[in-house]
Amino acid sequence: MLRMINSMTNATARPRLSPKARLRFDRRTGCYLLLYPERGLELNKTATEIARLCTGEWTVDDIVLHLARVYGDTSSGEIKRDVRNFLGALAGRGLLQGLS
């Protein structure tokens, strides 16, 4: 299983939110929530951006590049780490699919 989760964070994988996960704007906090059965994650701005790009069309590399552009960070090392950590956390909860 760990192997599968690692494969999801490969640069060329195309992560897609699984059908059980749903993004929802939370009026009370101004943040987005990622809801799934019995649980929810409160996302910060970057995590929301990443989750929005998990459509099955963007590769992990595309997502990193996109965020690097948005945040004007040319090195993108830190962004790459953040993206991989966040995708790994989602995959561990069964919230990503379509990546093998």
Add this chain to the structure above:
Amino acid sequence: MNNEYRPYTLIAELTYRCPLRCPYCSNPLDYGRQGNEIDTDTWLRVFDEAEALGVVQLNLSGGEPLLRDDLELLIASASNLDLYTNLITSGIPLTFERLSRLKVLGLNNVQVSIQSTRPTGSDRIAGAPSFHRKLETMRWVRSLELPLTVNVVLHRDNIAEMEELIGLAERMSADRLELANVQYLGWALQNRTALLPTLEQIERARAIAASAKARLRGTMEVVFVTPDYYSVYPKSCMDGWGRRFIVVNPEGLALPCHLAHTLPGLRFDNVRHCHLSDIWHHSSGFNQFRGEGWLPDPCRACDRRTIDFGGCRCQAFHLTGNTGVTDPACSLAPDHGSIESARTRASHMAGKSVLFEYRTGRGFCSQ
């Protein structure tokens, strides 16, 4: 609004009616004496008010929610409010066509409970033939590509089937498997001697669950809920009284948990007459066990007071007669002896068969 007390989940108990008669049912013992169910319009207003209060998850529960013929309307309205809607059901009575319709209307997740992997064992617990129809319901859920939660209530008679239960959930491609030990309140407390597993059974089950959880990480979420009779500390019941959950019961009482109204001396309000926000913020019942002012010894000075909030109020009352004391499940509680003696009785009863007292509508609790 203070997020310390924000409800994220509304548990809508649409009805106490149910075709099954499980001896650990979480409905009140006197459910058969309850008044009329609240009507469609009231539920629609409650959903609106709940969403405005911060609720994002809706559990449609019961009894058996499929027995409400306005379920379609309720799900469509929840979907308009962007609530994450979870149907908690036995799958009886249901057709593929109705489930397809519920999906189109915006249902997000279906939770089906099974009582055992063996048809006769399952039907014995449920008190009605139901096993094969539950499996069929699970297959329908998956064929409609709806997320599936399989829930199993664990007790002495089925806890030896852990591997088979996990295998069945895997074959059904469940997204989530809840292996939840019985909470010994209500009907389950009546049947505690017949239901409570031994320490050896619990430890074996815990180990099997831990290994399945690691093996299935990322594909199926495995949740094992220990019975607090075998825990060192009590559960943080409902994540704390009046903090994260609102239960609205079939007759419209708004509650911090599904049994709170069975506690003496507490006053709860009905959504027929009050706005949910008023109830949440101002009703005396909801405020009774909020904060730290009410905490008894030894909770008052305990580091865990912000983790488990003194444990379960219903358990405190049902085991000691006093709602305001530390949950006896806590090893530090003055009344922990009642838990220890129940454990001892369970170990003496190992291997012996005990008859269940099935859920019925007689309401014998108050006789």
